[in-house]
Structures are given as structure tokens and as C-alpha cells.
Amino acid sequence: MDRTIFLIDMNSYFASIEQVSNPALRGKPIVVCGEGRTVVTTASYEARAYGVKTAMTLPEARKHCPHLIPVIANVDKYVDTSLKIHKIFLDFTEQVEVFSIDECFLDLTHLVKRGFTPRDIAVEIKKRIWDELHLKCSVGIGPNKVVAKLAAKMQKPDGLTEIRQEAVRGIFAGMKVEEFQGIGVGGRISERLRMLGLETGKQVSEASTDLLTYHFGVIGHYLKRAARGEDSSRVKKYSEEEPIKSVGHSHTLTSDTWDMNVVRGYLMMLCEKTGERLRKARLAGRTVSLYVRWADFDSFSKQYTLGHFIKTSYDIYRTAYKLFEGVMPLRKAVRLLGVSIGNVIADQKQQYLFEDMNKRELLANTVDELNKKYGSFTVKTTSVLVAEKFGILERCGLIGRYILK
DNA sequence: TCTGGGGTCCTAGGACCC
DNA sequence: TCTGGGGTCCTAGGACCC
Numbered sequence: 295m296d297r298t299i300f301l302i303d304m305n306s307y308f309a310s311i312e313q314v315s316n317p318a319l320r321g322k323p324i325v326v327c328g329e330g331r332t333v334v335t336t337a338s339y340e341a342r343a344y345g346v347k348t349a350m351t352l353p354e355a356r357k358h359c360p361h362l363i364p365v366i367a368n369v370d371k372y373v374d375t376s377l378k379i380h381k382i383f384l385d386f387t388e389q390v391e392v393f394s395i396d397e398c399f400l401d402l403t404h405l406v407k408r409g410f411t412p413r414d415i416a417v418e419i420k421k422r423i424w425d426e427l428h429l430k431c432s433v434g435i436g437p438n439k440v441v442a443k444l445a446a447k448m449q450k451p452d453g454l455t456e457i458r459q460e461a462v463r464g465i466f467a468g469m470k471v472e473e474f475q476g477i478g479v480g481g482r483i484s485e486r487l488r489m490l491g492l493e494t495g496k497q498v499s500e501a502s503t504d505l506l507t508y509h510f511g512v513i514g515h516y517l518k519r520a521a522r523g524e525d526s527s528r529v530k531k532y533s534e535e536e537p538i539k540s541v542g543h544s545h546t547l548t549s550d551t552w553d554m555n556v557v558r559g560y561l562m563m564l565c566e567k568t569g570e571r572l573r574k575a576r577l578a579g580r581t582v583s584l585y586v587r588w589a590d591f592d593s594f595s596k597q598y599t600l601g602h603f604i605k606t607s608y609d610i611y612r613t614a615y616k617l618f619e620g621v622m623p624l625r626k627a628v629r630l631l632g633v634s635i636g637n638v639i640a641d642q643k644q645q646y647l648f649e650d651m652n653k654r655e656l657l658a659n660t661v662d663e664l665n666k667k668y669g670s671f672t673v674k675t676t677s678v679l680v681a682e683k684f685g686i687l688e689r690c691g692l693i694g695r696y697i698l699k
Numbered sequence: 700t701c702t703g704g705g706g707t708c709c710t711a712g713g714a715c716c717c
Numbered sequence: 718t719c720t721g722g723g724g725t726c727c728t729a730g731g732a733c734c735c
Binding site (some may be wrong): 327328330331332333334335349350351352353354367369394395511512513536538539540541542543544545546549591630632634 | 704705707
């Protein structure tokens with residue numbers, strides 16, 4: 295039975311939202327980026343015309359376009375806009391699977407059966423997104439998710455590409471393996487496929503399953519099918535939300551450091567942010583991971599699984615710091631620190647009254663509530679105060695934005 | 700101012716239990 | 718006493734996605 299699957303990919307998403315909300319940025323070459331030692335997250339089409347690309351460093355981007363305007367990312371705003379876009383999709387089908395902040399799969403088989411053409415549905419969805427949010431998107435249409443995903447990449451911006459079932463085999467057979475990027479075939483895999491003499495979709499689809507599974511494990515089976523444009527996975531319903539598996543934060547220091555005070559300060563900040571989000575999601579976890587990238591870009595991760603679930607920033611910090619002690623004394627300067635908590639479960643206890651919580655949880659919750667109401671870091675726990683003492687907030691570029699409010 | 704930040708999944712080896 | 722195997726959990730690293 296033929297299905298009609300859409301992949302809708304928002305064009306230059308973060309940059310377009312910034313241009314919609316600030317008229318002064320419209321028609322200008324802008325990039326959305328982070329703070330400190332950062333790279334381009336999204337470039338507007340005006341900036342792309344100069345050769346500015348995602349993942350470029352800011353100085354590099356400026357070389358291409360000297361009058362480039364950098365805008366600091368405001369993720370809350372982008373999430374908010376995503377929810378509005380999802381609402382539009384839900385008017386067409388309940389099978390809306392969120393693939394990323396700017397991409398969704400939609401199963402519109404039922405509308406096609408009722409006589410609407412895929413193209414007309416796509417035009418209507420694009421019109422609504424434009425009318426209501428002034429944003430453009432590319433729509434890829436195919437008989438399954440893999441085909442829809444590749445179709446969406448074929449025309450940008452403001453694209454609309456439909457690949458019919460009868461055309462799938464021919465199109466996929468003629469594609470180079472590098473063009474499968476985005477459907478689970480990244481740079482490393484396509485490179486290894488090439489080394490095996492498999493350069494096109496046709497060659498991969500005709501390769502022996504034994505060869506593919508020998509070199510790629512379980513991915514081998516998937517590769518052979520994907521290279522033919524075959525995929526039977528269904529589009530999930532919007533209500534079937536995937537449970538969160540881990541929550542974490544990482545940050546590249548403004549400059550490499552040997553200073554343990556700076557390391558401790560950053561770890562506290564990261565644990566504070568991680569804990570805050572963990573509690574906001576009403577979760578608790580028991581595996582704490584530490585990620586360190588050294589100045590020479592070498593990196594390692596360490597994790598520890600506790601016998602009980604934790605959720606306070608302090609408990610996360612205690613474990614993360616213990617992990618860090620395992621690499622002391624430092625042999626190289628630290629470039630990046632990351633903390634995450636996994637093995638998470640829903641934390642029912644939080645629905646109980648305050649009196650059920652121990653003092654530390656009560657404090658953490660109260661701080662979170664106040665910060666939610668009045669802005670991040672309005673109320674500071676001791677760890678943030680210590681971080682502040684060592685100048686970490688300033689180094690993070692946070693001073694003035696939060697502390698002085 | 701060379702190289703961000705948020706995730707997920709897979710693998711291989713070791714510990715431990717039956 | 719020696720040897721083997723299955724299952725599960727954990728760790729560290731790598732690949733992938735946007």
C-alpha cells in the first residue's frame with residue numbers, strides 16, 4: 295500500500311526567525327551563533343551568498359563577508375516558533391513526527407486517498423507557514439521517510455520536490471554515496487564505502503549483505519535498503535513523545551586553562567544548568583558523564599553510575615567533580631567541559647508536596663521557581679556564587695545579561 | 700579568535716551472576 | 718577441579734543527526 299510521507303524542513307531557520315522578529319536584519323547577511331569561541335549555527339541566505347556556511351568560525355565567516363551581522367542564538371524563541379509550526383501541521387494530520395527543531399515528518403496518506411494531490415497539500419502547508427509566521431520551508435514528498443528526507447534536500451530554499459514510487463529506484467541508484475548524507479550515511483561511512491569500491495546507490499544496493507554487515511555491523515542491513523530508497527518505518531504520532539534519555543550541557547572556555555578554580559567554576563555552572571533542566575523535565579538520573587576536550591583537541595569521557603537517582607545540581611556536581619579528580623594533575627590545558635546525566639526516569643516524587651522533599655531538593659526547586667519567574671541567575675545557589683567569585687560568569691559572557699538585572 | 704552545543708545509537712570488552 | 722555459555726549492566730569511544 296502506497297503511503298504519502300512529507301519531510302518539511304524550515305529554511306535557514308534560526309536566521310529567518312531573527313529576521314522576522316527584527317526588521318533591521320531583513321535582507322541583510324546575518325549569522326546566528328553562540329558566545330565566546332563559537333561557530334556559525336545558521337547563516338541567512340544573504341550571508342550564504344558570500345560563501346558563509348554553518349560551522350565556520352566567526353572570523354572565517356567575516357573574511358567572506360566583512361559586513362556580516364552576528365546574532366546570539368535565542369533557543370527559547372526558536373522552540374516557541376517550532377511549537378506554532380507543529381500546530382499548523384496538526385491541522386493536516388496527527389501523524390507529525392518531530393525530527394529536529396526545524397524538521398518534521400508528516401504522514402498524509404489519508405488526505406491523498408480522499409483525492410487531494412500531494413503537491414496541493416504541500417502548497418497549502420507552505421502558504422499557512424508563510425501567512426502566519428513569515429517563514430519559508432522546503433517540502434520533500436515520497437513513499438517513505440528516507441525518500442522524503444532526500445527529496446527535501448533537493449530544492450532549497452522554498453522547495454517542493456516529489457519523488458514518486460516508480461522513480462525511487464532509478465534516482466537512488468544513480469546517486470553518489472556522499473549524497474546520502476542526512477539519512478544515516480555520514481562522512482566516515484561514505485568514505486569507507488568508497489574504499490570498498492562502492493560509490494553509487496546502485497553499487498551499495500547490489501553489494502552482499504555479508505560484506506556490508508562485516509564492515510558496518512547492524513548498519514549494514516540498513517545501508518542496503520536505504521540505497522534502494524526502501525524504508526518501512528512509520529511516522530509517529532505527535533502525542534507519542536520519545537522519552538528523554540539524557541540531559542547535559544557543555545561549554546568551550548573563553549580561553550584554555552590550567553587553573554583548577556576555573557575548572558571547578560565551570561563545572562558548577564554546567565551542573566547548575568543541567569540540574570535545572572533535569573528538574574524542569576521532572577526527571578531524575580543515576581549516570582553522570584564528564585566530557586573534557588584538551589587544548590590539543592584530544593578528548594575523553596568518563597562516567598559513573600550511582601546506586602540511586604539524583605536530581606540536584608549539587609549531587610550532579612559532586613559526582614562530576616569526582617570524575618574530574620581522576621585526571622588530576624592536569625597534563626594539558628582544558629578547552630571544553632561537558633556534563634550530562636543519563637539513565638533517567640520520571641521523578642514522581644516531585645509531584646508531592648514540599649514537605650516530602652529534603653532540604654536540598656526544596657532549595658533547588660525554590661531557586662528554579664524564582665529564576666523562572668525573574669530570569670536566570672536572579673537567585674544564585676552557592677555554586678553559582680563561587681563561580682561568580684572566580685569570574686566565571688564574566689568569562690562566560692553572562693555578566694550584564696543576567697547578573698545586573 | 701582555527702575547530703559549538705544539543706542529543707541518540709552502536710560496539711567491544713569487562714564484571715558479575717546463574 | 719576445570720571449562721563453557723548466556724544474560725545483563727557498565728564504561729569508553731566513535732559515528733551520526735541538526
